[in-house]
Amino acid sequence: MAEKPRLKVPKEAKKGEIIELKTLIAHVMETGLRKDASGAIIPRKIINKFTCEFNGKPVFSADIEPAVAANPYIQFNAKVDESGTFKFTWVDDDGTVTTTEEKITVA
């Protein structure tokens, strides 16, 4: 996607703190159930998987279904014990993988 994913991740946290992460990616999330003006099915094109890793270890993942609306917004919490990098990954039906990273400093 041309749009870069949007993230809200705290820059700093205390050791053991539970932080809130917000993510959003611009995507049409075409369900594959709609028809165009000529009656032909508009092919499905959705983000089907989202994962979040912290320093290489899985934190959160979700399989996404066609019922999720355009521009999927995913919010979740994570407990941080050390400084490091969150890596977010979105997988498109067409195989496109979008990743982005955000660093956090744990005092």
Place this chain on the structure above:
Amino acid sequence: MKFNKCSAAFSLGVAGLLAVVAGGVMVFPTDALAQAKKKEAPLVTTGAASVTPWKRYSDWPQRDESKFNTLAKLASPPAPKEPKKISGPINGDAANGQKLVADRTRGGSCLACHVMGPAGNADLPGNVGPDLSEVGNAGREDEWLFNYVNDARVYNPETVMPPWGTHGLFNEQEINDIVAFLKTLKSPAKFRTVLDDPTKRPAPVESRDNLDDLQNPGMWMIEKAQDLWKVKGPTGSSCATCHANVAALKTWSVSMPKFEPRLDRVLGVEEFVYRHAKATTGADWLMQSNENTALAVYLRFISNGQPIHVDVSSPGAKAALARGKELSSRKLGQLNFACADCHDPSKAGLKWIRGQWLGEQKGQYDHFPTWRTSLQTVWDIRKRFQWCQVNIRADELPPDAKEYGDLELYLASVNDGLKMNVPGIRH
């Protein structure tokens, strides 16, 4: 002294300073004129600022409504002078009438404005017009019912009700069927939920944070515009060449739209962006292009919190304002609605049209361009104007139409004092 002023003006690089050579003596413009010239922003004053000839957006209904009024021309058929005489009772097909009053292909259905007992399962009817659930008990004559549906203007010239018959939305037999159905309405509507009752449905409140880029994708336009600001156009200049300090433009957009004597018309932000960019950087950012809309969002975004205050005192602006006000009351399209019909609280403003709330004019400007959640796109005010017209079955005008400038000036003047809050977020 004069020489000093002149050289100062030239050293500022002001183009087009008037210096008339008369009999070997240079006659310099007065201070006021020089001042005005210095401040005038370069504009391309020829040609259109939008796609020419204008073609309706491909995903909008492609209807030809040239038989009806637009903001640019009067074409609608005249209202009948007198009610049509009906002798004897009307024997229509009430069952077909019940279908017709809920038929949304005929311009929104009667339920858009009226509660009508069981019609349409009393599913989210509107309350612009009276509740007709017991009209069958009101003792109305068939002739009166027929004429009210056919063209209510014969009884009430101020009505907002579309002239269903005169404007060809229903034929005579269909109106007879509707009358037959109306006569069967004799008991209050039964609503399945309290929200179906328009008198109890609470007005919608927009509570999302429209300046949060996770809640409002309209905010993504800001980054696009900030990039565009630095992109050099064909002349080698960018916006940033002259406007490195964007904050200096903080109060500019709240003064728009503005009457522009060089074009003898009112320019909104969007048309100004096209004409000014074309004249300076050479960029071709036609109205309704992504670039144009992004810049329009950004230029208003930097004015957020500033009160809207447009000039309506210059002679040109005064005349435009008067035209805009008049246009806001002009009946348009097959449904024969004026802006004021739907948005003035003395008419249908602050009421429900089916499940949609009709806002009043004040509050319909400060958040444009706005993100439309239902369409996943940003609309500027001109596109909103265009959709209002297509929606009431009138032909829209090109986005740079002079009439839209007049109308926008009027709307901005009604919104005077409201604080800019762009990009908005609406259904």
